[in-house]
Amino acid sequence: AQTVTQSQPEMSVQEAETVTLSCTYDTSENNYYLFWYKQPPSRQMILVIRQEAYKQQNATENRFSVNFQKAAKSFSLKISDSQLGDTAMYFCAFMRGGGADGLTFGKGTHLIIQP
Amino acid sequence: EAGVVQSPRYKIIEKKQPVAFWCNPISGHNTLYWYRQNLGQGPELLIRYENEEAVDDSQLPKDRFSAERLKGVDSTLKIQPAELGDSAVYLCASSPRRGIWETQYFGPGTRLLVL
Numbered sequence: 015a016q017t018v019t020q021s022q023p024e025m026s027v028q029e030a031e032t033v034t035l036s037c038t039y040d041t042s043e044n045n046y047y048l049f050w051y052k053q054p055p056s057r058q059m060i061l062v063i064r065q066e067a068y069k070q071q072n073a074t075e076n077r078f079s080v081n082f083q084k085a086a087k088s089f090s091l092k093i094s095d096s097q098l099g100d101t102a103m104y105f106c107a108f109m110r111g112g113g114a115d116g117l118t119f120g121k122g123t124h125l126i127i128q129p
Numbered sequence: 130e131a132g133v134v135q136s137p138r139y140k141i142i143e144k145k146q147p148v149a150f151w152c153n154p155i156s157g158h159n160t161l162y163w164y165r166q167n168l169g170q171g172p173e174l175l176i177r178y179e180n181e182e183a184v185d186d187s188q189l190p191k192d193r194f195s196a197e198r199l200k201g202v203d204s205t206l207k208i209q210p211a212e213l214g215d216s217a218v219y220l221c222a223s224s225p226r227r228g229i230w231e232t233q234y235f236g237p238g239t240r241l242l243v244l
Contacts, residue, residue: 018171051235057218058132059172059235105171116162116185117233119171 016041016108020120027096028128034081035091035123037106045111048082048089053103053122062104065089093125101127131155133236135221141242147209150239154202154223161198162233163206164220172220178204211243 017040027033039048050062065073065082072080077097081090093100103124107117134153142148154161159180164172175194177185180201189196193212198204208215218238224231 049232056237057240058237059220059222061232061234064232107171116164116174116177117172119173121169121171 016043016046016110016118018106018108018118018120020106020123022123023121024124024126026126026128029096029098031096032092032094033096033125035093035104035106035125037089037091037120039087039089039106039108041087041108041110043110047109047111048080049107049109049117050078050080050089050091051105051107051119052100053105055102059105063091096127098127098129101125133221133223133234135219135236135239137239138237139240139242141244142211143244144213145210147207148211148241149208150206150219150221150241152204152206152221152236154204154221155234158223158225158234159201160224160226160231161204162222162224163196163204164222166218166220166238168217175206208241211241213243216241216243 019038046067048065052060052062063073063075063078072082077094079092103122105122106120109117136151161178163175165175166172176189176196178198181198196206218240220238221236222233224233
């Protein structure tokens with residue numbers, strides 16, 4: 015079974031700052047995928063970024079980027095130039111190759127962007 | 130393109146009463162997931178459908194929970210009878226294809242409160 019750990023229950027930064035959310039996971043699989051999802055107060059879960067484990071290059075999506083360290087089983091999310099709209103719960107998630115088990119989520123990090 | 134639709138958005142019932150949740154996935158999405166999200170936690174998979182077939186229901190509490198996906202489109206998740214511990218948000222998600230990793234698109238969820 016896979017486990018996903020997010021060790022930061024809550025983080026708060028000022029608008030325009032850069033913030034990094036941590037995620038570690040445990041698996042014996044070699045073929046898998048990692049995701050960061052955002053859940054604003056409206057509760058609609060939205061995909062932020064995704065990473066294939068076989069790719070060494072870190073994924074980037076505009077202001078969002080990841081630091082994927084496969085050997086360390088670490089998958090952190092960096093948000094640059096943070097905006098008020100980034101305030102939300104952020105969940106790190108794991109999926110085995112082929113999507114057989116659905117997603118395994120961490121407990122989430124509540125990110126607050128202060129004006 | 131319409132997203133995943135869920136209804137009702139909120140439901141309050143007394144314990145031992147039955148309750149049902151409905152999900153309409155994104156058109157053309159063959160795979161459908163039901164997750165349960167307890168307060169302060171990440172979502173946990175309950176059941177996964179490939180078309181009308183339940184291919185992973187190992188986490189579904191079968192003594193009181195049931196689900197169906199007639200004709201491989203809409204799905205209904207039922208609890209009978211509900212218990213206090215069933216209070217949670219029930220999320221439905223869909224993705225286009227099986228066997229290939231694909232992004233899961235989530236609905237807004239149904240928030241259930243059992244009194």
